[in-house]
Amino acid sequence: xxxxxSRIQNPEALNPMQSFLSHxxxxxxxxxxxxxxxxxxxxxxxxxxxxxxxLDAAKQNFRKEDLAGRAxxxxxxxxxxxxxxxxxxxxxxxxxxxxxxxRTLGGQHNATNLFIKEEGLNPTGSFxxxxxSAAVSRARELGVSxxxxxxAGNAAAALxxxxxxxxxxxxxYMPADxxxxxxxxxxxxxAELTLVDGLINDAGKQLRDVAKANxxxxxxxxxxPYRAEGKKTMGLELAEQFDWELPDxxxxxxxxxxxxxxMWKAFDELEALGWIGSKRPKMISVQSxxxxxxxxxxxxxxxxxxxxxxxxxxxPGLRVPVAIADYLILQAIRESxxxxxxxxxxxxxxxxxxxxxxxxxxxxxEGAATCAACIKLFDSGFLNRDxxxxxxxxxxxxxxxxxxx
Numbered sequence: 001x002x003x004x005x006s007r008i009q010n011p012e013a014l015n016p017m018q019s020f021l022s023h024x025x026x027x028x029x030x031x032x033x034x035x036x037x038x039x040x041x042x043x044x045x046x047x048x049x050x051x052x053x054x055l056d057a058a059k060q061n062f063r064k065e066d067l068a069g070r071a072x073x074x075x076x077x078x079x080x081x082x083x084x085x086x087x088x089x090x091x092x093x094x095x096x097x098x099x100x101x102x103r104t105l106g107g108q109h110n111a112t113n114l115f116i117k118e119e120g121l122n123p124t125g126s127f128x129x130x131x132x133s134a135a136v137s138r139a140r141e142l143g144v145s146x147x148x149x150x151x152a153g154n155a156a157a158a159l160x161x162x163x164x165x166x167x168x169x170x171x172x173y174m175p176a177d178x179x180x181x182x183x184x185x186x187x188x189x190x191a192e193l194t195l196v197d198g199l200i201n202d203a204g205k206q207l208r209d210v211a212k213a214n215x216x217x218x219x220x221x222x223x224x225p226y227r228a229e230g231k232k233t234m235g236l237e238l239a240e241q242f243d244w245e246l247p248d249x250x251x252x253x254x255x256x257x258x259x260x261x262x263m264w265k266a267f268d269e270l271e272a273l274g275w276i277g278s279k280r281p282k283m284i285s286v287q288s289x290x291x292x293x294x295x296x297x298x299x300x301x302x303x304x305x306x307x308x309x310x311x312x313x314x315x316p317g318l319r320v321p322v323a324i325a326d327y328l329i330l331q332a333i334r335e336s337x338x339x340x341x342x343x344x345x346x347x348x349x350x351x352x353x354x355x356x357x358x359x360x361x362x363x364x365x366e367g368a369a370t371c372a373a374c375i376k377l378f379d380s381g382f383l384n385r386d387x388x389x390x391x392x393x394x395x396x397x398x399x400x401x402x403x404x405x
Contacts, residue, residue: 017066017078017086020058024049024225027328035082038142038217040224041324048325049225050265051082055272064275067240072096074130074233080269082134082229088141090166092123094133095233099241099390104358105371109378113388115247117234118361119395124185126364126395127234128158131258134230135219136162144168148216150203152255152316153182154395159219160189171216173203179316181399199311201322221256222325228262235263238390239270247281248387249338251374253366253394254285254294255320257329264332281390282338282383285329286373288313289342291321294329298340303327314345314403315365317394339382347372352397365400367393 024033028047033039035051042049062079070076074095075086083089098118106114119127132155139147148171149159156172163170170191174183175198186193196203204220211218222228239246246267252260260283270276287295291311297304308321323329333340343351352368355361363371370391377383397403 018061019081019084020053020055020062020079021082021084022052022054025052026050035225036142038144040218048222048261048328051225051229053080053269055269059273062273064244074133074230074237077233077236080236082226083137083141085141088137089133090137090140090162091133092129092161092165094122094129094230096237097121099238100359100361102359102391105355108354108358109375109385111378111385111389113386114374115388115390116355116359116361117238117390117392119234120361120364120367120393120397124154124158124161125399126154126158127231127259127392128154128395129161130230130233131155131227131262132158132162132219132230135224135226136166136168138226139217139219140166140168144217146171146214146216147219148172148207148211149219150174150200150207151178151182152200152319153178154317154399155221156191156193157182157185157189160186160191163191164189171207171211173207175199175203179400179402181401182316200320201307221258221323222261228258228265231258231262232266232269234259234392235266236270238263239267239276242388244276246276246279247390249282249284249383249389250392251284251286251370251377251389252392253315253318253369254287254329254340255317255366256323257285257294257325259392259394260285260332261325261328264328264336280336283332283336284338284373284377285333285340286369287340287342288315288318288348288369289344291319292340292342293321293323294326295340295342297326297330298333303330305330314400315348315369316400317364317366318369339377341373341376343369343372343376349403351375352403355393356397361393362397363393364395364397365403366395367391368397
């Protein structure tokens with residue numbers, strides 16, 4: 001009898017796969033670096049590093065047909081993933097989430113092509129599983145033994161889970177008022193939990209000094225090159241699920257912004273392979289009125305965002321007052337003809353109830369915010385009601401039951 005887990009963890013046993021990972025490149029100054037050394041941000045300018053692939057070689061050796069029969073997780077895209085040896089992949093079955101046609105919700109707004117990408121079905125209940133699976137796998141391959149992260153909640157839970165599976169010690173720093181479920185998860189997975197008075201940026205500041213002193217590898221959002229590689233698989237999946245023609249718009253809740261920049265990167269890689277054309281979706285960033293640095297920067301015509309003071313919102317993942325990838329998020333929005341929009345907490349709660357009662361999806365508040373934004377964009381005329389629009393529900397509402405207490 002074939003061991004089912006072996007088929008999931010080692011699909012290359014039946015269909016050998018090769019990563020075409022080539023090097024690292026700075027997204028700002030374009031300096032290149034070895035991907036076989038441990039890196040955080042660019043040593044030259046401290047901006048975000050991207051993993052780059054030999055896409056010419058991949059085009060010759062990787063076909064759409066190769067995906068058929070592979071395990072239903074994000075590692076089926078191994079050729080475009082940053083792990084050289086599949087033995088180092090740390091997986092809990094993340095990715096390959098459903099794209100659901102929201103017929104009832106869409107019908108309520110005369111929008112017949114409204115879809116929800118349901119990321120709440122990932123391990124640990126959020127899209128963070130994708131990024132942390134990739135980052136922990138590559139860290140393990142490069143010999144890292146201790147990892148650390150500042151988090152608004154879901155990333156800490158995911159890092160703790162993947163650290164446990166990898167046998168790597170995990171250290172998580174979270175705001176003290178993070179939802180209780182996420183604190184409980186981190187402790188249950190065996191991570192060392194430190195609660196910080198303040199927001200995620202305050203947690204990051206406290207972690208950095210301790211991490212450096214203790215030799216922990218800091219896997220903060222986009223301060224290492226590989227979390228974005230896990231997140232980009234959302235874009236790869238969308239292309240496949242829409243039969244290699246991208247939707248008209250993607251509405252995405254934006255805290256650190258790894259999802260937007262990762263998907264934007266994925267689309268460029270797919271075009272280089274010849275799998276899609278040059279058409280791109282309008283990339284739409286959604287934030288909370290109580291924490292909207294990207295929205296403000298977009299409206300101001302700025303290329304970077306200022307720190308948002310006194311950030312407050314019911315959506316933990318949107319309470320991110322500053323993002324290292326602000327310039328990349330704004331670039332993707334503008335190049336795509338998209339926009340950035342803020343919604344209130346009241347609008348988010350209304351949308352959460354609407355998604356649950358019409359589509360049977362208990363969305364995270366961050367995911368519900370995309371629905372609230374979508375309604376505004378239909379009403380304003382920015383989006384046409386016949387356009388193919390994808391809302392990203394980035395996590396399970398079961399993580400924040402206190403919203404309904």
